[in-house]
Structures are given as structure tokens and as C-alpha cells.
Amino acid sequence: MTDVVGNVIKEIEEKNIKFIRLQFVDIHGTPKNIAVSLGKPEDIEDLFADGMLFDGSSVEGFVEIHESDLILKPDPETFSPLPWRPEESGAGRLICDIYTPEGEPFAGDPRSILKKSLKKLDEKGYSYNIGPEPEFFIIDQDDDGNYYPIDNGGYFDVEPVDQGTDFRRQLVMDLEKLGFELEGSHHEVAPGQNELAFKFDQALKTADAVITFKQAIKAIVDNIGYQVTFMPKPFFGENGSGMHCHQSLFKGSENLFSDPNSENGLSQEAMYFMGGILKHSAALSAIVAPTVNSYKRLVPGYEAPVYKAYGLKNRSALIRIPAARGKGTRIEYRCPDPSCNPYLAFAAMLEAGLDGLENKIDPGEPTEVNIYKLTEEDLKKREIGLIPSSLWEAYHALEEDPVIKGALGDHISEQFLKLKKAEWDEYRIQVFGYEQRKYIGI
Structure with missing residues (x-):
């Protein structure tokens, strides 16, 4: 038994934890869990040693019924109590990796996909740090079932216009x-829209945190009597919710994206990494903006x-370089939204950036004008292309990009494309109220 496992067992006993949720995510990034009752101390020891068998055929994107057995193995570094549950419930949580009965990492486990990419980086002596900014709406429903934002606040507003102050304070506490380090919280641009910004941290810890963050916020706000949505564009005519991802590579304590001697403070590694993300941005869109609704946010x-x-x-470009330099030097990739699976999104972004490094992909010159105001002729002169404007375009780009498909692995890329094609087909045959209003008189 390792020291980490021993410390977790001691904490479970001290906090009188009686139920442990063994948590994982499906291909969409939706949290799943199995609750285990802890009758005696050796029960948790057995969980860490042997894991827990479960039926993988019932989880979308995992396995067929004839190969259903999979094993959850908890990561002791991820233990935490659940503050949104009553203290007397004695509930805790462990995030799990998924294995086959033969003891191999399961190819359809999103967390294992990110760990595989990070292992390649670790072999070079590098670490990949990410600080995401997931936005969300606090909403309610009227008697007819229509959703509406809880306030009419705007960017950085205060009470009484901002009705989210108490929610955000409770969320932060x-x-x-749960061990989160948050840089700040505030009302966002749209009515009812809020943001809590994460501190920079290593990618696996951050991906775990994004899942916990979304789960915790939904539970906490539900306890208060409202709902939270991470839907990218819940309301027509208002800003949507993004999850801008600030990222950099480190070697030990050295930020490899920083070069104080360059004109803009960015190293050549940062430029090549950006070049990789720009080159693969069409295919990346399918992973980081993975729903039909995502592309209703991605409009001028x-x-x-x-x-x-x-x-x-x-802020009109796909990638922004924040003003901070030195250890704070980073790139901000602005396409992701909070509907994405963070394990897959971070793995895909990392592999795109590494392709840029390995193949010295030049991102070109920076664009320092409001791109939204450029004419088509200006865009052509500057060689500025468009990212996909629909899920259909995005998943077709993914089909043609071996680097991003390779980041996901064969199992997940095949399952992901299958599910996205089905999602698009389901959407395209719908008839919406807008169409009826516009065309019913034809």
C-alpha cells in the first residue's frame, strides 16, 4: 500500500466517509458514477488494489454487449468529500481510470487518452499547463416550461442588477x-451569465477539475432552487458561453513559451505550438465545440x-496572447466551449501543438485589427481562413486529420464520429418554430 493510498484511507476514516462514488466520464464528458458502501477499512484497500467490475456496454461509446466487462480503478490523488451533499451523508468521491479485464488501459476511456498524450510529453521532460475559463448561465423556468436567465446583468455588474453574487460566493467556498484554486469570479456579458476562472495547473488535474466543477455547480445551484446550463448558446441574440483555454509548456519551473529577448516576449516553441493549433483548428473544432449548438455561438x-x-x-482572433510575460506567458485558445469533454479536448490541443513543434509550423504574422470588420478581400489578402461554421463541417474536417484522430485513438475517433454524424442527422431533419414562422405562408 502506497503512502498516498494510506493517507486517503486515513482521511476517509477521520471524516467518517461511508459511501464512495467511483466516478468516470463517457465519451461526451458526462460524469458517471457507482456508489460503494464502505463497511470496514479493508473495503477501500480492496478497491484500490483490485478496482471494481462494471458493465461497459451500457455506457455510450464504450463497448458492445459481448465485451461488456470493464474495471474501474480509483486514482487516490483525486479523493475528496462532496460539499454539496449533507455532511451526515458521509459521501466522498474518487475519479477512476478504466481498464480491461486483462489489465490494459481501456482505449475508450477519455481520461486514459489524455494520460497517454501527457506520457509522451513527460518523456521529453515537459509538462502541459492549462487554465480554462468555463462560462455558464444561471437560469429558471416559467409556468410554461420556458427557460430564462435569472437577471439582466452585464459584464462585471454588481447587485442588485447582478443576481449571481450569492451563488458565486457559495460556489467558490x-x-x-474540493481543493480548487480559483483566480476570480464575476458576472459575464450576457444576462444570467457567470464565469469562474481556474488557476493554471497541469492538464490532467485541470481536466478532472473541470468535470468536478461542472458537476458541483449544477448540484449547488440546484440546492438553491435554480438551474445551471453549460449549453454554448442558450439564448438567441445574447453572447454564448465559451471555455477559453490558457495554455503553455513547462520544463521544470521554466516556461518554454517565454523568451524575454524576442520582440513579443514569445519563444519559438510558443510560435510553433500556435502554428500547430491553427493548422489543425478545423478538426479541433469537432472536439472542443462538439455540439450542434456550439456553432450558434461561433458567429461574428x-x-x-x-x-x-x-x-x-x-479578442477577435482564434488565439489571443494575453499581456502577461515571464512565467505567465501563455496562449489563449478561444474556440472551446464548456460542452466539450475536457480530457479529449486537452489531448487534442496538446497533440496539435506538438505537431506544430515537431514540424516547425509557422503561424505567420499576428493580426492586430478587429477581424470582424475586415472585408472578404481583406481576409483573402491576409490569408485568414474560417473555422467550421457547423458540426457537419467540423466532423468532416476531423475525418481528414490524422493527427487529431490519432490523439483520440482508433476506438474513440470511430465512436465519436459515429455519434456526431447521428447528432447532425437528428438535427437536420427537425422543423423549428422559426421555419414555420418564416415559410408557412409559402
Whole structure:
């Protein structure tokens, strides 16, 4: 028994934890769990040693019924109590990796996919740090079942216009109990929209945190009597919710994206990494903006990226370079939204960036104008292309990109494409109220 496992067992006993949720995610990033009752101390020891068998055929994107047995093995580093559950419930949580009965990592486990990419990086002596900014709406429903935002606040507003102050304070306090380090919280641009920004951390820990963050926020706000949605574009005519991802590579304590002697403070590694993300941005869109609704956010006029370009401080570009330098030097990739599976999104972004490093992909010159105001002729002159404008375009781009498909592995890329094609087909045959209003008189 390792020291980490021993410490977890001691904490479970001290906090009188009686039920452990063994948590994992499906291909979409939706949390799943099995609750285990702890009758005696050796029960948790057995869990760490042997894991727990479960039926993988019942989880979308996992395995067929004839190969259903899979094993959950908890990661002791991920233990935490659940602050949104009553203290007397004695509930805790462990995030699990998934294995086959033969003891091999399961190829359909999103967490294992990210760990595989990070292992390649670790062999080079590097680490990959990410600080995501997931936005979300606090909403309610009227008597007819229609959703509406809980306030009419705007960017950085305060009470009484901002009705989310108490929610965010409760969220921050509960998330800190889970070990989160949050840089700040505030009302976002749209009515009812909020943001809590994560501190930079290693990618696996951050991906775990995003899943816990989304789960915790939904539970905490539900306890208060409202709902939270991470839907990218819940309301027509308002800004959608993104999850901008600040990222950099480190070697020990050295930020490899920093070069104080360069004109813009960015190293050649940072430039090549950006070049990789720009090159693979069409296929990446399918992973980081994975729903039909995602592309209703990615339109001009709502602070969402549309164009394949980067800029220093430029929020109209796909990649922005924040002003911080030194250890804070980073790139901000603005396409992701909070509906994505963070394990797959981070793995795909990393592999795209590494392709840029390995093949010295030049991102070109920065774009330092409001790209939304450029004409088609200007865009052509500057060689600025568009990212996909629909899920259909995005998943077709993914089909043609061996680097991003390789990041996911054969199992997940095949299952993911199958599910996205089905999602698009389901969407395209719907008839919406807008169409009836516009065309019923024909």
C-alpha cells in the first residue's frame, strides 16, 4: 500500500466517509458514477488494489454487449468529500481510470487518452499547463416550461442588477473545499451569465477539475432552487458561453513559451505550438465545440472566434496572447466551449501543438485589427481562413486529420464520429418554430 493510498484511507476514516462514488466520464464528458458502501477499512484497500467490475456496454461509446466487462480503478490523488451533499451523508468521491479485464488501459476511456498524450510529453521532460475559463448561465423556468436567465446583468455588474453574487460566493467556498484554486469570479456579458476562472495547473488535474466543477455547480445551484446550463448558446441574440483555454509548456519551473529577448516576449516553441493549433483548428473544432449548438455561438458579433488567426491581446482572433510575460506567458485558445469533454479536448490541443513543434509550423504574422470588420478581400489578402461554421463541417474536417484522430485513438475517433454524424442527422431533419414562422405562408 502506497503512502498516498494510506493517507486517503486515513482521511476517509477521520471524516467518517461511508459511501464512495467511483466516478468516470463517457465519451461526451458526462460524469458517471457507482456508489460503494464502505463497511470496514479493508473495503477501500480492496478497491484500490483490485478496482471494481462494471458493465461497459451500457455506457455510450464504450463497448458492445459481448465485451461488456470493464474495471474501474480509483486514482487516490483525486479523493475528496462532496460539499454539496449533507455532511451526515458521509459521501466522498474518487475519479477512476478504466481498464480491461486483462489489465490494459481501456482505449475508450477519455481520461486514459489524455494520460497517454501527457506520457509522451513527460518523456521529453515537459509538462502541459492549462487554465480554462468555463462560462455558464444561471437560469429558471416559467409556468410554461420556458427557460430564462435569472437577471439582466452585464459584464462585471454588481447587485442588485447582478443576481449571481450569492451563488458565486457559495460556489467558490464549496469549490475551495474540493481543493480548487480559483483566480476570480464575476458576472459575464450576457444576462444570467457567470464565469469562474481556474488557476493554471497541469492538464490532467485541470481536466478532472473541470468535470468536478461542472458537476458541483449544477448540484449547488440546484440546492438553491435554480438551474445551471453549460449549453454554448442558450439564448438567441445574447453572447454564448465559451471555455477559453490558457495554455503553455513547462520544463521544470521554466516556461518554454517565454523568451524575454524576442520582440513579443514569445519563444519559438510558443510560435510553433500556435502554428500547430491553427493548422489543425478545423478538426479541433469537432472536439472542443462538439455540439450542434456550439456553432450558434461561433458567429461574428458575440466575442466568439470565427477566423483562423492569432493576435497580441486581440479578442477577435482564434488565439489571443494575453499581456502577461515571464512565467505567465501563455496562449489563449478561444474556440472551446464548456460542452466539450475536457480530457479529449486537452489531448487534442496538446497533440496539435506538438505537431506544430515537431514540424516547425509557422503561424505567420499576428493580426492586430478587429477581424470582424475586415472585408472578404481583406481576409483573402491576409490569408485568414474560417473555422467550421457547423458540426457537419467540423466532423468532416476531423475525418481528414490524422493527427487529431490519432490523439483520440482508433476506438474513440470511430465512436465519436459515429455519434456526431447521428447528432447532425437528428438535427437536420427537425422543423423549428422559426421555419414555420418564416415559410408557412409559402
